[in-house]
Amino acid sequence: MTASSRLVLADGLQPLAGRYDLILCDVWGVLHNGVKAYEAASDALTRFRQKGGRVVLVSNAPRPGASVGTQLDGFQVPRTAYDAIVTSGDLTRLAIKERIDQVVHHVGPPRDMPIYAGLDVRFGSIEEADYVVCSGFDNDEEETVEDYRASLEAMRARNLLMVCANPDLIVERGHMILPCAGTIALAYEEMGGAVFYAGKPHGPVYERALAVAADLSGHAIPKERVLAVGDAIRTDIAGAAGFGIDSLMIARGIHAEELGLHRGALVSDHVQDWVDRQPVRPTAIMDVLSW
Known part of the structure; x- marks a missing residue:
């Protein structure tokens, strides 16, 4: 995608879902903000799974995946929203x-x-x-x-x-x-x-996530059928680009102020300008993760 091409502003996950068999989803900034969970995000991932997709949460949390799962339970993120969790803490343990x-x-x-x-x-x-x-x-x-x-x-x-x-x-x-x-x-x-x-944007955490997804599915999932979802250009989007998979950026995360979201909803031209100035580009961008 060239710097002059128009970025896809997605209204929801549903129009994109049919292209993918696996979502590698960030946790902090997408499913919750450290204080409260985003119900719409969990609902979107649950719906994706109900349609036959797999969801592996890929987090840079410096704790094992099981520990992150317990934390998500505390935020009342339903287990229907994901199949497995892979964290930088897991790779650190290795x-x-x-x-x-x-x-x-x-x-x-x-x-x-x-x-x-x-x-x-x-x-x-x-x-x-x-x-x-x-x-x-x-x-x-x-x-x-x-x-x-x-x-x-x-x-x-x-x-x-x-x-x-x-x-x-x-x-x-x-x-x-x-x-x-x-x-x-x-x-x-x-x-x-x-x-x-030990984590994003570096390759080993993605390789582990795809291996986990392959074990769950009983077969390898090709990269062109994998979508990474996250809120950080440097880790989530750069990591996806480096690994050769598509990415969906959630705007209302750590870049919200840069994107002008403190003033309201996403504005196409402002978002386009911001993305064109970044070292890597997402495949699409969405305000918050929703169906």
Whole structure:
């Protein structure tokens, strides 16, 4: 699609649904905003599944998929809306298992410790560690990357690998935009540090999601029949483009203010201009996910 071609502004998922057998759907920003669930989104995915489609939730949450499922239950997101969940936390656990004999230094809040549940992990200081797992900020409402600068310098001095358990830079929580682990990882990478990103926009999480969908369906699903849904250009849309699948961008997420949604509904020309200035383009864009 060229920069001058018109973007598809979709009124709902239904007109697009027949093109796809599988939806890889983002969670935070599409199904909920960290405070409340979006009922229309769950309804749309449920309807897609009722028509024979598969839905795998693909999240950059730094926790295992089962933990995210429990969180979605708390938001009253019905299990009819999805078949399975794949998270960056799942891929982080695989990275930890591969290094089970090594000492890990954890950067992140206590709520992310389920990453290590059931694993015989040895924790240590930066000076003792063989590698680092970064799941986020200890206090994402008050801290910035600068609060971690000294620690990052110490990691870099020892040339430690950082496993980033949540590649997102920012996330929407209610009406707040808060930093994620990806912000810390990016700062470390800019210092010359080595980073393994466990989630979107990187390929391994998509490969795992397609493998899960193939197991559920009993056959592989071709990429041209897969649609990624998400609200972030840098992760959801760029990840889909890099993996070679179509994407549907949900506008009323982390880019809502840039798209002028604080002033009302999507305006075609404004959205077109914004998308034309982005490094990657979605196949279509929608205000909120609905049928």
